[in-house]
Amino acid sequence: MSARILIIEDEALVAMELKFALLDLGYQVVGLAADAPTALDLVRESEVDLALVDIHLSDGPTGIELGRELGQERGITVLFMTANPGMVRDGVAGAVGVLPKPTDDYAIQSAVEYALQRRKGEPTLYAPPELQVFN
Amino acid sequence: MTDASTSTWTEADRLKALRATGILDTDREPAFDDIVELAASLCETPVAVVNLIDAERQWFKAEVGLGVRETPLETSFCRHALLEADRLVVPDAREDARFACNPLVTAEGGFRFYAGVLLKSDDGAPLGTLCVLDVVPRPEGLTPVQLRALEVMANQVMTLLDLRRGLARERAGNARFDALADSMPQMVWSTRPDGFHDYFNARWHEFTGTTPGSTDGAAWSDLFHPEDRERAWDVWRESLATGEPYEIEYRLRRHDGLYRWTLGRATAIRDDEGEIVRWFGTCTDIDDLKQIERGKELVSQELSHRIKNIFAVVSALVALSARQHPEAKAFSQSLRTRINALARAHEFVRPHTEVSAPSVGAMTLHAFLEAMFRPYTGVQGTPRVLLSGDDAVFDDQAATSVALLFHEMATNAAKYGALSEPDGWVTLETRKADDRFILVWREHGGPPVTGAPTRAGFGTTLSTLSVEGQLGGRLERLWLAEGLVVKADLPATALSRRRAALKTA
Numbered sequence: 001m002s003a004r005i006l007i008i009e010d011e012a013l014v015a016m017e018l019k020f021a022l023l024d025l026g027y028q029v030v031g032l033a034a035d036a037p038t039a040l041d042l043v044r045e046s047e048v049d050l051a052l053v054d055i056h057l058s059d060g061p062t063g064i065e066l067g068r069e070l071g072q073e074r075g076i077t078v079l080f081m082t083a084n085p086g087m088v089r090d091g092v093a094g095a096v097g098v099l100p101k102p103t104d105d106y107a108i109q110s111a112v113e114y115a116l117q118r119r120k121g122e123p124t125l126y127a128p129p130e131l132q133v134f135n
Numbered sequence: 136m137t138d139a140s141t142s143t144w145t146e147a148d149r150l151k152a153l154r155a156t157g158i159l160d161t162d163r164e165p166a167f168d169d170i171v172e173l174a175a176s177l178c179e180t181p182v183a184v185v186n187l188i189d190a191e192r193q194w195f196k197a198e199v200g201l202g203v204r205e206t207p208l209e210t211s212f213c214r215h216a217l218l219e220a221d222r223l224v225v226p227d228a229r230e231d232a233r234f235a236c237n238p239l240v241t242a243e244g245g246f247r248f249y250a251g252v253l254l255k256s257d258d259g260a261p262l263g264t265l266c267v268l269d270v271v272p273r274p275e276g277l278t279p280v281q282l283r284a285l286e287v288m289a290n291q292v293m294t295l296l297d298l299r300r301g302l303a304r305e306r307a308g309n310a311r312f313d314a315l316a317d318s319m320p321q322m323v324w325s326t327r328p329d330g331f332h333d334y335f336n337a338r339w340h341e342f343t344g345t346t347p348g349s350t351d352g353a354a355w356s357d358l359f360h361p362e363d364r365e366r367a368w369d370v371w372r373e374s375l376a377t378g379e380p381y382e383i384e385y386r387l388r389r390h391d392g393l394y395r396w397t398l399g400r401a402t403a404i405r406d407d408e409g410e411i412v413r414w415f416g417t418c419t420d421i422d423d424l425k426q427i428e429r430g431k432e433l434v435s436q437e438l439s440h441r442i443k444n445i446f447a448v449v450s451a452l453v454a455l456s457a458r459q460h461p462e463a464k465a466f467s468q469s470l471r472t473r474i475n476a477l478a479r480a481h482e483f484v485r486p487h488t489e490v491s492a493p494s495v496g497a498m499t500l501h502a503f504l505e506a507m508f509r510p511y512t513g514v515q516g517t518p519r520v521l522l523s524g525d526d527a528v529f530d531d532q533a534a535t536s537v538a539l540l541f542h543e544m545a546t547n548a549a550k551y552g553a554l555s556e557p558d559g560w561v562t563l564e565t566r567k568a569d570d571r572f573i574l575v576w577r578e579h580g581g582p583p584v585t586g587a588p589t590r591a592g593f594g595t596t597l598s599t600l601s602v603e604g605q606l607g608g609r610l611e612r613l614w615l616a617e618g619l620v621v622k623a624d625l626p627a628t629a630l631s632r633r634r635a636a637l638k639t640a
Contacts, residue, residue: 129512
């Protein structure tokens with residue numbers, strides 16, 4: 001079964017393109033959330049393996065706390081995707097890392113593969129160069 | 136000592152010096168009373184006086200045997216003494232032309248004997264005398280020991296007057312300092328050399344809502360925000376140990392319980408030997424300033440976020456549009472990577488705040504190029520574009536061109552050149568040579584080069600446009616058999632034109 005991915009992103013165009021890119025790669029997209037409450041509703045309703053989380057959402061810079069909660073309390077693998085990776089420079093507990101935006105399809109593919117490998121506990125040789133991995 | 140005969144003082148100087156002592160019309164003081172008592176008993180006279188000659192009267196700071204504090208100047212013996220060198224002795228006034236008609240002498244039981252020693256200011260101006268008087272003549276005058284004693288006591292009187300003046304000056308100085316310190320918008324404090332606080336101005340007590348004395352010693356520390364106390368103590372202790380000026384920002388509790396950001400500064404005052412004698416310090420409420428700063432930072436951050444976001448939205452828009460047109464996929468991909476390269480470059484040059492600063496490296500040309508070439512990292516995580524040479528800063532004007540140039544170089548190398556082979560690599564040497572900045576891109580281990588391509592793609596046009604159009608430099612391509620060499624020769628100022636313009640202005 002392919003991995004179930006939740007996109008948390010307040011820019012509709014960016015979310016839409018990300019969704020198509022993930023579908024092209026054969027993943028399931030569980031839903032799109034533009035703010036933290038919607039994201040939490042979605043994870044309550046459905047099983048989610050990986051969440052791609054933007055930091056600035058339509059309800060403010062709520063992405064960091066949301067990512068921490070999803071990772072630490074809900075057992076979801078979290079990958080931040082933001083235009084401002086400096087905001088999570090010191091890392092966020094429970095999250096894999098951050099992929100700076102804008103990015104390309106190949107970087108998304110390798111970052112998502114890497115995050116899912118980590119989730120399954122599979123050995124990872126090295127992280128994709130564009131992904132900044134948290135310690 | 137100025138001799139009276141060659142005096143350099145005028146009556147105005149003398150009166151000024153007398154007034155400056157602040158002694159006139161003050162109460163009796165034991166220190167002066169003791170002196171006249173001692174003078175009278177030593178000289179065996181019924182009368183002894185510390186007499187100060189004012190403009191129209193003589194006024195007695197201390198006297199025995201007279202019972203009055205002042206008399207008119209006309210009858211004064213001492214007035215005459217002022218004209219003498221240092222002392223005046225009149226054995227029998229009835230036989231002295233200057234005093235024979237003086238009512239004090241001609242009166243029943245009038246004075247016969249007078250001996251006075253001048254009280255002189257530092258400048259030599261006579262202010263009055265220490266004198267003794269008797270109602271019986273004394274032909275032998277004073278003994279040498281009595282005269283000497285009178286002189287010594289006159290000096291003591293002057294010393295007392297000087298001390299009084301010094302004290303008065305210090306009191307005035309303190310009053311001036313207090314007035315100045317209390318009228319300042321800042322809080323002012325002072326400590327002993329060991330850091331014990333023993334002075335706070337009115338503003339401190341007004342701001343903190345404390346009462347004078349309640350924050351002396353080390354009690355001030357309780358008014359600091361608990362999180363700032365240790366840091367403030369560390370800095371303060373360091374200053375006390377080294378004597379270096381103290382400067383720190385901390386939160387200080389206001390009378391209403393709110394903590395306000397405060398700038399604390401202090402400097403040590405040293406004596407002639409260089410030993411610290413006191414510390415003087417100020418606290419300035421900078422909370423409003425901090426708020427404005429924070430506001431500015433927020434706006435700047437918000438702006439930065441939006442700029443970066445716009446690149447992401449544009450990139451997504453290009454990709455989404457191309458989805459309707461499968462034939463445009465390659466085109467959209469190359470356009471997106473160019474947009475992404477621009478976004479990356481702007482990450483390195485836009486005005487940054489602490490929070491928005493790039494998460495990797497410094498904001499220099501090398502740091503930017505390193506980040507840009509990161510996608511071309513080898514499988515083991517080793518870089519395949521090796522940077523060397525002089526680093527440089529670059530501004531937003533140059534960022535677009537630099538990003539486009541090296542984006543094209545790298546994507547071309549990945550498609551056709553050294554980076555298309557697993558073992559190929561590129562060296563990029565940057566070098567500052569006088570007023571030029573030279574970048575040499577050299578490909579190694581790629582497929583053999585057979586010569587210049589017959590048709591230049593848009594990427595090549597873009598590179599040339601960036602270097603020769605935007606940066607005002609020259610771009611040279613050498614299609615060597617072992618690999619492509621590209622040399623960009625730029626004016627040194629091209630990378631940060633605004634900075635260069637500022638310098639020449």
